[in-house]
Amino acid sequence: MKDEVTREERVDALGGMGCKRKRVEDARFTQGKGNYVDDLKLDGMLFGDFVRSPYAHARVKSVDSSAAMEVPGVLAVLTAADLEPLGLHWMPTLAGDKMMVLADGKVLYQGQEVAFVVATDRYAAADGIESVEVEYEELPVLVDPFEALQSDVVLREDLLGADGGTPDGAHGPRNHPNHIFTWEAGDKDATEQVIGAADVVAEEMVYYHRTHPCPLETCGCVASMDKVNGKLTLWGTFQAPHAIRTVVSLISGIEEHNIRVISPDIGGGFGNKVGAYPGYVCSVVASIVTGKPVKWIEDRMDNLMTTAFARDYWMQGKIAATKEGKITGLWCHTTADHGGFDACADPTKFPAGFMNICTGSYDIPTAYLAVDGVYTNKAPGGVAYRCSFRVTEAAYFIERMIEVLAIELGMDAAELRRINFIKAEQFPYQSALGWEYDSGDYHTAWGKAMAAVGYDDLRAEQAQRVADFKAGKTRKLLGIGLCHFTEIVGAGPVKNCDILGLGMFDSCEIRIHPTGSAIARLGTISQGQGHATTFAQILATEIGLPADSITIEEGDTDTAPYGLGTYGSRSTPVAGAATAMAGRKIRAKAQMIAAYLLEVHDGDVEFDVDRFVVKGAPERFKTMKEIAFASYNQAIPGLEPGLEAVSYYDPPNMTYPFGAYVCVMEIDVDTGEHEIRQFYALDDCGTRINPMIIEGQVHGGLTEALAIAMGQEIAYDEMGNVKTATLMDFFLPTAVETPHYTTDHTVTPSPHHPIGAKGVGESPNVGGVPAFSNAVHDAFRAFGLRQSHMPHDHWRIWKIANELGLHG
């Protein structure tokens, strides 16, 4: 038996950063031991459910609940009239608008909440819903945002001025009753001048359709008002539990210390669970009214029809370049369809999110962006859905514009990208639309991707395929979908990012126990990302205790430090940084304890993996475990007992992960079917905490990108009926449709993040959608296709082929 383990073995024993540590949460998830909100069963718990509007736009003339109250098991029916005296019939949205909790005189979208039926169980509630009689008077429906801006049908009468005019909204002047805001970035005049004088200009309308995050677990909550102690406990599927507590306190008047919000295990969030829904408010009121805990859990149709959608951006673009292909200017006007209420989840100062990252990975000297938000008769929302704050929209826009410009120039699209990339030596890079990119090395990533897929050979094969097709030898085309994206994640610096006035910092609090194990609590909340695994790895490396002896806890506002939650891939950039910083505070105190125990000066010991060693005398050391114990059992002059630290971290900048993706797709011209032959994804998220979790994140994000690009859509008919409200119609890929992904990486650390890490969870969706869509477009490039709208389902692909005259 050897008496000394090697340094390498000590590093391995920690399970710290960079290792493929197995996900500690999976033991319970794979054995049915997860604890989701619907698993919660409390004594006397009631169930609440909604009467929903069948119409997309109608006046609500009356709501009669008398028959419903006769239904066995039904205990209460709440309407707007009941909530009005409490001031709870409307609630603020995260975007500075307000929305109805229950229909107040009218409804603005199909499925809107009209009344809340509270009963002994879900079945009785359903019977009660059937018996509520609502009298509607149908109104003209607006589903097209361009038409909405012309129409004299007023959707939001509550926002009309006394004179019938349109007073300013939360984001400035409005020029039409159905107009929400205009948001601009960049230099309009300079951009128009550049475009006017350019050798080549490509112009296109790029539409990113309406879709929905559709997490496996729908939204829900349990509200329990303890009237004796005046305490309200709210369990729910919240991606931002602290923010929810503050909002509930502000709108209900219950003091914040009397509210406890708990996010238990969450079955996927993807942006869907960031905002506040009428179900939360109604459950709280119902619990106060009945004195019983009240549960509300959506079914799949409720979730798809009424909770936060994503995208629905019409992006009109112009891109200018020299004959040689050097891009000189970019112009974009976006019409953003927000539905009946502006309930987007974006930082307050960014009503169109970070859409102004739409210059992408390219060094574009002049640019201009304007976004018009519009009300229509569709569900509210506008959440990220795996793309922090409109970044997928921006990336899709620029990556389509590049392809269209390549067609205009008669150039290879990979080469066009390469000659326009921001160069490694230009970082930190100031973009024309206002961002400072922290770090990047696009040429290296791109070169690696091109080599890995054998780009030149692919193009040669494609040319041969086109020749064969024209010669009648094949009916299949080959598409090579390229994408180089730049993400912007980690909102964000408090100076420019807040939600409802709450600065977007995040936090971590660590307690080391006497035996050298620990608990760390964070302001974020995992919904499947594996935070319990990865945050322990950051700490293991920072404080030298094994990851296996560190518990990570999130989601309980009574115990966790305040934080803004998990979305926008902000946990690693913000809470991950707080974790490292709190760890360093622990280490600083541990150093003083070690020095005392070793009877040397503080400066004479140094940290080494899991211990402090006397400099130059490696045999004299104290392990972190010994130090932890000493902090509790020795009186150390000048130091408080115990070993704890907390950090609230306000990042100096966001982080800018990036990636190079290539999708090789075979397309059957006669059936419109596609087959993904190869998908190569290179991601650079700076320092990698857990390569296995990153790979899982990339697989998941790419599969959601496949879904969106190739079939997923929230579609409406002209009456405002949702045509895709079930999983029969709303495409969710299974193992059958999901291709094999090849993942790869480069590492360009963030210069301002304490451990150099950037976010990654959203990247594969941001970069994946353009890669899939570009592959479809590229397959038909030789036959004259410029632009066609997603989702590229079989029927739409067949139609492209048909319109190009390829069916003979």
Ligand code: PCD
């Ligand atoms: N460098 C690095 C980065 C990262 N990482 C890892 O990875 C993950 C992720 O991260 P991030 O990126 O930071 O993120 P977060 O914040 O955490 O999360 C969030 C995201 O996440 C994603 N992913 C996921 N997964 C799952 N499973 N589930 C879910 O739900 C989800 N979601 C999605 C989304 S959509 Mo939004 O909300 O739309 O805004 S945003 C989002 C974690 O675990 C971490 O730790 C690592 O490792 N490294």
Ligand SMILES: [Cu+]
């Ligand atoms: Cu987004």
